[in-house]
Amino acid sequence: MKKILFVCLGNICRSPLGHGIMESIAEEHNFPLIVDSAGTSAYHVGEAPDKRSIQVAFDHHIDISSQKSRKVEIADFHKFDFILAMDRQNLANLYDMEPKHSPAQIHLLREFDPDKDSLDVPDPYYGGINGFINCYEMIDRSCRFFFSEKILEK
Numbered sequence: 605m606k607k608i609l610f611v612c613l614g615n616i617c618r619s620p621l622g623h624g625i626m627e628s629i630a631e632e633h634n635f636p637l638i639v640d641s642a643g644t645s646a647y648h649v650g651e652a653p654d655k656r657s658i659q660v661a662f663d664h665h666i667d668i669s670s671q672k673s674r675k676v677e678i679a680d681f682h683k684f685d686f687i688l689a690m691d692r693q694n695l696a697n698l699y700d701m702e703p704k705h706s707p708a709q710i711h712l713l714r715e716f717d718p719d720k721d722s723l724d725v726p727d728p729y730y731g732g733i734n735g736f737i738n739c740y741e742m743i744d745r746s747c748r749f750f751f752s753e754k755i756l757e758k
């Protein structure tokens with residue numbers, strides 16, 4: 605079974621959305637997939653996702669409220685087939701941690717956004733709900749394209 609890890613900074617805003625959205629896409633296709641998310645910082649370890657991410661996901665009938673923030677660990681580079689970073693800063697953080705001969709394929713999620721104006725899913729933490737809605741839309745587009753290109757066709 606393919607395994608996908610979504611990564612942002614705090615693992616409370618963007619990567620929990622990637623986690624929930626990709627699980628829901630796999631369910632739509634009745635396709636078995638292992639999905640998880642983590643942060644490159646430990647700022648929010650043990651916390652549930654940000655209320656605004658929970659709300660935006662809920663508006664799309666996706667429940668992410670039981671997720672818990674954790675930090676990326678070395679074992680993740682051996683366990684996951686794909687590690688998808690939300691922005692270039694977190695991609696750089698992942699490359700700094702990556703062990704030699706890691707089998708994981710590390711990408712920016714928005715490499716797979718068919719409608720991209722940037723390679724980053726911008727950090728919505730200090731903004732309002734519209735930033736979270738914007739994140740949801742770019743993560744959803746990217747996940748659907750990634751799923752069809754990298755998962756379904758294999």
Ligand code: 4NP
Binds near residue numbers: 618647
């Ligand atoms: P995330 O958002 O990386 O999408 O989970 C953030 C959450 C918290 C902080 C920054 C970004 N923070 O600085 O506490």
